[in-house]
Amino acid sequence: MSTALETGVMSGQVSLAVSTVVFALRPHPASGAMTLWLPLVRRIREPYDGRWALPGGPLEAHQDLAASARQTLQATTGLESAYLEQLYSFGAVDRSPADRVVSIVYWTLVRADEDDAATNGPNVEWFVADEVPELAFDHNDIVRYALGRLRAKITYSPIALAFLPAEFTLAELRGVHEAVCGRCLDPANFRRQVIAGGTVMPTGTHLTGTSHRPPALYRAARPEEKKR
Structure with missing residues (x-):
């Protein structure tokens, strides 16, 4: 070794x-x-x-x-x-x-x-x-x-996705950003910025097994889907 x-x-x-x-x-x-x-x-x-x-x-x-x-x-x-x-x-x-x-x-x-x-x-x-x-x-x-x-x-690239599975919620993605940067982020602002960035796409499915309204699942955007 x-x-x-x-x-x-x-x-x-x-x-x-x-x-x-x-x-x-x-x-x-x-x-x-x-x-x-x-x-x-x-x-x-x-x-x-x-x-x-x-x-x-x-x-x-x-x-x-x-x-x-x-x-x-x-x-x-x-x-x-x-x-x-x-x-x-x-x-x-x-x-x-x-x-x-x-x-x-x-x-x-x-x-x-x-x-x-x-x-x-x-x-x-x-x-x-x-x-x-x-x-x-x-x-x-x-x-x-x-x-x-x-x-x-992590502030300008989708590198946070490397910590996540193929499908994830925006809350899980925000959790990665918070863990790496060591500070809390506003959920609404974070969601708005991520969606505007075009690096993730909705899968059309939702997380199962939750007691509340199931959150939407996202995936990494493919190259042809990313906003230019």
């Missing part, structure tokens, strides 16, 4: 590593409100022996970047998320105390049904994303960057 190893193959040589930031929505342990969580891996060797780090490892010669990220994700959490995107590259000269390492960082957003299948491997633990401890290397900077990117992108 990958253990966030980031050491060069030879002193003085630049090596490549692939790390993955995994975001899932879970209740906060204190407030119970839905918030962002991510898994971290405890390092079992120097540098930073015993410190938490993002899942990752050196890029193997036989793997492409995305395959390496997916392998790390599956090995550490048992997850095979449908959403995987390259986030950024981190290559400060002093980011690793042993050798020069450039990390290609991916991020993945996990749906609730995918999260239900998550497993905790050896030395793996989930943390509230805004409350991670002091991490190895520059991984605190990477987590902050990923959080900032997600919170910015």
Whole structure:
């Protein structure tokens, strides 16, 4: 299993590593409100022996970047998320105390049904994303960057849909926005903005099993349906 190893193959040589930031929505342990969580891996060797780090490892010669990220994700959490995107590259000269390492960082957003299948491997633990401890290397900077990117992108793109099943209510979509941004949103304004944005479409069906008026179900708009 990958253990966030980031050491060069030879002193003085630049090596490549692939790390993955995994975001899932879970209740906060204190407030119970839905918030962002991510898994971290405890390092079992120097540098930073015993410190938490993002899942990752050196890029193997036989793997492409995305395959390496997916392998790390599956090995550490048992997850095979449908959403995987390259986030950024981190290559400060002093980011690793042993050798020069450039990390290609991916991020993945996990749906609730995918999260239900998550497993905790050896030395793996989930943390509230805004409350991670002091991490190895520059991984605190990477987590902050990923959080900032997600919170910015959710305001202008349909990225929130990656946390949801194929069909969802507008209340569930608003809940994702509130969990990611950490603030309450006015339901009427949110509904108006989402409908005007044209990124979701009604399915023509309603949520079943509710005691009140069943809410309408929506889905992601197909490319030809999106408003230009």
